[in-house]
Structures are given as structure tokens and as C-alpha cells.
Amino acid sequence: MSYRIAFVRFNKGGQTYPVNCDRSDFGGGEIVVVRMGGHDRLLKIAEIDRVEFLNWRCKNSIICKRSEWQADGVGSYSIKRETPPRTIETxxxxxxxxxxxxxxxxxxxxxxxxxxxxxxxxxxxxxxxxxxxxxxxxxxxxxxxxxxxxxxxxxxxxxxxxxxxxxxxxxxxxxxxxxxxxxxxxxxxxxxxxxxKPIGRKQPPPSRERNELHDIAEAIGDAMTDTERDAFGSW
Incomplete structure (x- = not known):
């Protein structure tokens, strides 16, 4: 489960999709790297629209800012966080x-x-x-x-x-x-x-929209190529 859920878009002006977001320093407009389905070779650039406290379990997760991601030239990468946590994150x-x-x-x-x-x-x-x-x-x-x-x-x-x-x-x-x-x-x-004084409310069952996000594949295209890993597209 991820307490923070970021709604991101993979194309400028495109539809937003929920992804796990454990970091407290992300907000609307941030350009981030999303790991798709837990696979390190399936990375995509996205823009955060908003972050909400929802405690969902999403298939995809933000791993860092685009500016923090560094390729090593041999098909792997490293992350150097630019800012310390602003609040407790997990x-x-x-x-x-x-x-x-x-x-x-x-x-x-x-x-x-x-x-x-x-x-x-x-x-x-x-x-x-x-x-x-x-x-x-x-x-x-x-x-x-x-x-x-x-x-x-x-x-x-x-x-x-x-x-x-x-x-x-x-x-x-x-x-x-x-x-x-x-x-x-x-x-x-x-x-x-x-x-x-109670905060939050009982979580409802997953909506039909969240259960049917297969069209996300159409929104983001194929897995990232080595060239895309270096350039990260046009964001």
C-alpha cells in the first residue's frame, strides 16, 4: 500500500493515472520517473498532476525526479536524491x-x-x-x-x-x-x-475505473529503449 498516490500523465495534456508515491517532496508539475509494473527496464517519464492521501496499492510507482535519474551507460542507472524528506514518508x-x-x-x-x-x-x-x-x-x-x-x-x-x-x-x-x-x-x-476527532473515512471497494486501466499501455507506448533512457523523450 502507498499512503500517497500521485496522479500522473504520460503525455502532455493526456489522461491522468494513479501511481504509488512514497516521497513527501512531490507536488503538481513535478517531472518524475515511473517504474511500470515493478520492472526496472520499464521506466517512463511522467508529469504529476496532483498528490492525494488514498492508501491504494497501484501497479506502478514513482522512483525519483527526472533530474535525479542517472544512466551509467551499460543499461543500468543510479538515483541521487536532491532534497531530504520534508516530512515522515512511510x-x-x-x-x-x-x-x-x-x-x-x-x-x-x-x-x-x-x-x-x-x-x-x-x-x-x-x-x-x-x-x-x-x-x-x-x-x-x-x-x-x-x-x-x-x-x-x-x-x-x-x-x-x-x-x-x-x-x-x-x-x-x-x-x-x-x-x-x-x-x-x-x-x-x-x-x-x-x-x-476522526480523520479520513473507510475506504470503498476499488472503482471500475481503477480495475480497468489496461488502456494505460496505449497512453505510454512500449517499454523504454536505451536511447530513451538517456534522453527521456521531450519532457
Missing amino acids: IDGLEFELSKIGWVRTRLSSHVYRSVFVRTFDARGAAIGIRRNGIDFQIYDASFEGSLQDRLQRFPDGSRNLVRHNFYASEIDLLEYTKKFALCANRPVDELQNFF
């Missing part, structure tokens, strides 16, 4: 940031969560549960699991101070928002209420 990156600022990853027996991070603040604790389709926040107290010192055995539940945010159509960057919550979770509960 779930792996979020998990790293949570660990770095003092949250502890715990093992739970539930299959719902990819990972759960907890932290204790005096008379209460907080939990962040990362799901496939979203992230849950919870503030809990000593009445949960009997003691804040005990290792958490399950993700806190109940209606008090629990929210389930969804990646799909979140409109704001939920990865950065989660880090912000993690940094603020030690504040009084009444100061955290904005974090407990």
Missing part, C-alpha cells in the same frame, strides 16, 4: 520516529495491528496502534489492565479517549499528525481532544 519512518522520541513498541496478540507503541505518563498511559488502513490513538488510566506498569496485553478499547483515524481521504498527513500526538500525549486530556 510507516517504517513513523515507527522509527516514535521509537526515537521515547515510545516503546510492544507485542500484542491481535492481528489487527502492524505495530503498537505505548508510553506511560504518571497516572495514565497512551497507545498508538498502526493498522493497515489507519492509526488508532488511545489515552488510558490505571483501571485498564490493572496497572500502568504491567506490559500491555491488548490495545485499549472502550469509548473514552479512543479514536480510529483512516488513511483513506485523510486530507492531512496522518503520519505527521501521529508524531504530533506522540509529542503532546503527556498533556492534560482536555488539551488533547482535537486529536480524538
